[in-house]
Amino acid sequence: MSDVKTPQSSSFLDTFFKISGRGSSVGAEVRGGFATFFTMAYIVVLNPIILGYVQDADGQFLGDGAAPDLGLIAVATALVAGLLTILMGVVANVPFALAAGLGLNAFVAYGIASQVSWEDAMGLVVLEGLIILVLVLTGFRTAVFHAIPASLKTAISVGIGLFIALIGFVDAGFVRKTAAPAPPLELGIGGGLTSWPILVFVVGLLGTALLVARKVKGAILIGIVGATVFAIIVQAIGNIPAAAGEPPNPQGWGLNVPALPSLGEIFALPDFSLIGQFSLFGAFTKLSVVLAVLLVFTLLITDFFDTMGTIVGVGKQADLVQADGTLPKTREILLVDSIAAAAGGAASVSSNTTYIESASGVGEGARTGLASVVTGLLFLASMFLAPLVEIIPYEAAAPALVVVGFLMMTSIKDIDFTDLEIAIPAFFTIVLMPFTYSIANGIGAGFIAYVLIKAVKGKTGEVHPLMWLVAALFTIYFALGPIKILFGV
Numbered sequence: 377m378s379d380v381k382t383p384q385s386s387s388f389l390d391t392f393f394k395i396s397g398r399g400s401s402v403g404a405e406v407r408g409g410f411a412t413f414f415t416m417a418y419i420v421v422l423n424p425i426i427l428g429y430v431q432d433a434d435g436q437f438l439g440d441g442a443a444p445d446l447g448l449i450a451v452a453t454a455l456v457a458g459l460l461t462i463l464m465g466v467v468a469n470v471p472f473a474l475a476a477g478l479g480l481n482a483f484v485a486y487g488i489a490s491q492v493s494w495e496d497a498m499g500l501v502v503l504e505g506l507i508i509l510v511l512v513l514t515g516f517r518t519a520v521f522h523a524i525p526a527s528l529k530t531a532i533s534v535g536i537g538l539f540i541a542l543i544g545f546v547d548a549g550f551v552r553k554t555a556a557p558a559p560p561l562e563l564g565i566g567g568g569l570t571s572w573p574i575l576v577f578v579v580g581l582l583g584t585a586l587l588v589a590r591k592v593k594g595a596i597l598i599g600i601v602g603a604t605v606f607a608i609i610v611q612a613i614g615n616i617p618a619a620a621g622e623p624p625n626p627q628g629w630g631l632n633v634p635a636l637p638s639l640g641e642i643f644a645l646p647d648f649s650l651i652g653q654f655s656l657f658g659a660f661t662k663l664s665v666v667l668a669v670l671l672v673f674t675l676l677i678t679d680f681f682d683t684m685g686t687i688v689g690v691g692k693q694a695d696l697v698q699a700d701g702t703l704p705k706t707r708e709i710l711l712v713d714s715i716a717a718a719a720g721g722a723a724s725v726s727s728n729t730t731y732i733e734s735a736s737g738v739g740e741g742a743r744t745g746l747a748s749v750v751t752g753l754l755f756l757a758s759m760f761l762a763p764l765v766e767i768i769p770y771e772a773a774a775p776a777l778v779v780v781g782f783l784m785m786t787s788i789k790d791i792d793f794t795d796l797e798i799a800i801p802a803f804f805t806i807v808l809m810p811f812t813y814s815i816a817n818g819i820g821a822g823f824i825a826y827v828l829i830k831a832v833k834g835k836t837g838e839v840h841p842l843m844w845l846v847a848a849l850f851t852i853y854f855a856l857g858p859i860k861i862l863f864g865v
Contacts, residue, residue, distance in 0.1 A: 389746060393469055398743040405471075408742025409750025412473045414594040416733040418776055419457065420758050421600055421765050423476040423725060424449035425773045426543075430485040432494045433662075438724060439650050450762035451646040452723045458755030460716040460728055465748030468708040471694060472687065472734045473751045474716045478780055479536035480678055481726040482543065483815040488659075488671055496658035498721045500668070503656060504675040505718025505727060511680075512710045523842035524677065527791045528822055531802035532678060534791075535809035535818045537784025542810040544777030547770045548577035549619075549630060571627035572614050573771040576607045580775035588779055593736055596776045603772035607634040630770030637767050646759040650724040670853050673846065674816045679727050683713050686730045694738045797833065801826035820850035 390396050395405060424446035427438050439448040457475035464472050488497040510516075545551040549571070554562045564574055580603030587595035610616070611634045619628035660668045687710075691703045703709060709730075716728035737747050788806075793799040805822030809815050827847040830839050 393465075393744040393746045395744050395746060400741055400743040402746065404741030405744055405746040406750050408471055408737035408740040408747040410737075410754065411593055411740040412471070412731075412734050412737030412742070412747065413751045413754040414597060415736040416473060416475060416731050417594070417754075417758065418597040418600055419475045419478070420450050420454050420755070420762070421597075421768060421773060422478070422776055422780075423453045423481055424765050425547075425768070425770070426478075426481045426777075427485050427726065430489055432489040432497065433491055434493050436494060438489075438494045439653075446765040447644070447762045448647055448650050449725060450765045451648065451759050452650040453725045454755045454759045454762065455646070455648065455651075456716070456719050456723045456725055456728055458752045458759075460712065460719060460752075461748050461755060462752035463715070464709070464712045464730075465745030465752065467712055467745075468705045469745035470687075470691070470696065470703070470705070470709060471737050471742035471744060471747040472690060472709065472730050473737070473748055474713065474728045474730050475755070476720055476726045477679060477729040479533070479540065479784065479815070480675065480729065482536065482540055483674065483678065484726045486543075486813060487674070487815050491667075492659045492662050493655075494724065495653055495655040496662060498654035498724045498726075499656045500659050500672050501675060501721025501727050502654055502718045503721075504672050504679065505714055505716070505721060507672065507676055508680055508717055509711065509714040512707065512714050523840040525798060525826065527798040527802050528805060528826060530787050530790045531805040531822060532815075532819055534785050534788045534802075535806040536678070536815055537781040538806060539781070539809040539813075539815060539818075540784065541778045541781025542813075544774040544781065547630060547777070548774035549574055549626070549771070550577055550774075565626050572610050572616055573607075573619075573627070573629050573769065576603055576610055576769070577771040577774055579603065579606055580772055581778055584775045584779050585782075588783075596779060599779070600768065600773055600776050603775060604634060604768050607769050607772045608636055608767075611635060632767060632769045634767055634769050634772070637764065642764060643760055644763045646762060652722060653724045654721055666849060666852050670816060670820070670849055673849070674819055675727060677819070678815070679717055679729055683710070683730050686732050686734075687713075690730075690732065690734045690738060693735050694743050696743070797829050797835075798826070800829060816853075820853060823847045824850055824854075 389402055393405070395402060428444040428446045428449050429437070431437060437444050439445040453476055457473070461473045461475075464470065464474060484497055484501060488500060542551070550564060550569070551561055552564065554560060564570060569575070569578065580599055583602055584595060584599030587598055592598065616633070617625055617628045618633050619625050619630055659671070687703060691697045696703050698704065713730050720726050720728035737751065791799065791802050801822040804825050805818045807818070808821050809818035812818070823843065824847050827839055827843055830836060
């Protein structure tokens with residue numbers, strides 16, 4: 377049945393969100409809001425898994441400290457996503473949803489928290505969000521946007537995708553370190569896939585990949601739920617112990633042992649105690665100023681350009697891009713996105729950003745901020761289901777990481793590998809992220825290589841001054857060890 381516009385033309389919702397003016401209807405907006413939620417609800421499960429199992433420099437887990445507390449992180453993840461998505465809908469009137477950024481959360485966990493405390497790491501995220509807010513307010517974002525070549529921005533996304541995929545393979549035990557010096561990695565256990573948990577991962581990965589290939593809405597979330605159900609069945613039949621034990625059992629579950637949840641493990645009142653656990657400048661007292669600045673810069677660059685690409689891409693699909701290539705209320709969109717980055721750090725769930733999955737809601741007909749309000753309300757409702765994340769084993773969640781890594785890698789087609797001046801820096805950016813287990817290392821190597829190649833070829837005029845500055849900072853970053861030795865620090 378077609379959506380009828382006239383009945384709601386004089387309603388408050390239609391007037392406030394300009395629904396009929398954009399060729400939409402309340403029904404289409406509600407359907408779009410639901411579609412967007414179900415395609416990105418996986419973040420409520422995935423973000424706690426990425427952040428929750430990593431110990432900071434003090435050996436503490438996020439939230440509880442002594443042990444992982446996924447439910448706590450899930451609540452805060454849903455809360456920030458819900459509130460900021462509603463804010464985006466009301467302030468900017470666009471069908472864009474926000475949540476903790478994939479890639480950004482991995483960088484916070486593995487690139488920052490490993491060097492400082494979780495509070496200090498989240499303080500850097502808040503700082504990054506505040507800086508982006510200033511850039512938006514001053515209009516400096518245009519200069520930053522043009523400073524970095526498009527292919528290097530793409531390479532950053534591709535490299536993060538590979539990094540996330542590697543984390544998924546390793547967490548599931550599909551790829552493991554060998555006991556011998558060479559080769560450093562192997563398939564499964566002793567070169568074979570010889571455990572039931574690994575089978576769960578393989579089935580989950582294939583199932584999720586097939587759903588994505590068939591363009592099923594909510595494919596990633598369905599994949600996580602399906603793999604978890606399969607894991608519960610496998611556990612009920614095989615009674616497999618956890619891998620961590622005395623002695624360790626390499627054929628056991630990576631962390632959670634899946635089991636049918638009780639009613640108390642499904643619903644619970646949300647716990648908001650993670651909110652406010654950050655130290656704005658704590659990292660600067662534990663790291664060198666250069667390193668702390670570089671970490672903030674890496675967050676900023678990744679967050680900033682991912683947002684720009686997303687809003688333009690989804691905006692075009694929604695027919696919101698104007699003749700000059702801009703969107704209506706672009707400033708408001710970027711303001712909410714920058715507030716979301718800071719809010720994510722303040723709630724200890726990593727920087728929040730606009731999601732490309734918003735395109736699924738646009739595909740259902742969403743054209744206004746009402747769809748975002750619906751999506752946000754659904755995120756808030758999901759807070760009461762946060763305990764469910766505690767029953768999901770690594771092996772059931774890891775397929776989502778691998779598939780998300782693939783999706784992030786698909787943009788590699790936009791890099792011109794016949795142009796060696798950009799192909800070599802892009803290659804360094806992409807491969808060094810997973811190979812060194814560091815997003816910052818990949819970005820730094822790519823930036824330095826780009827500036828050096830341009831300088832050697834006599835094309836220094838093509839390099840933006842900001843790129844020279846960043847390359848110099850990354851050079852100091854990589855040389856910190858020798859510099860400390862030289863000065864006896």
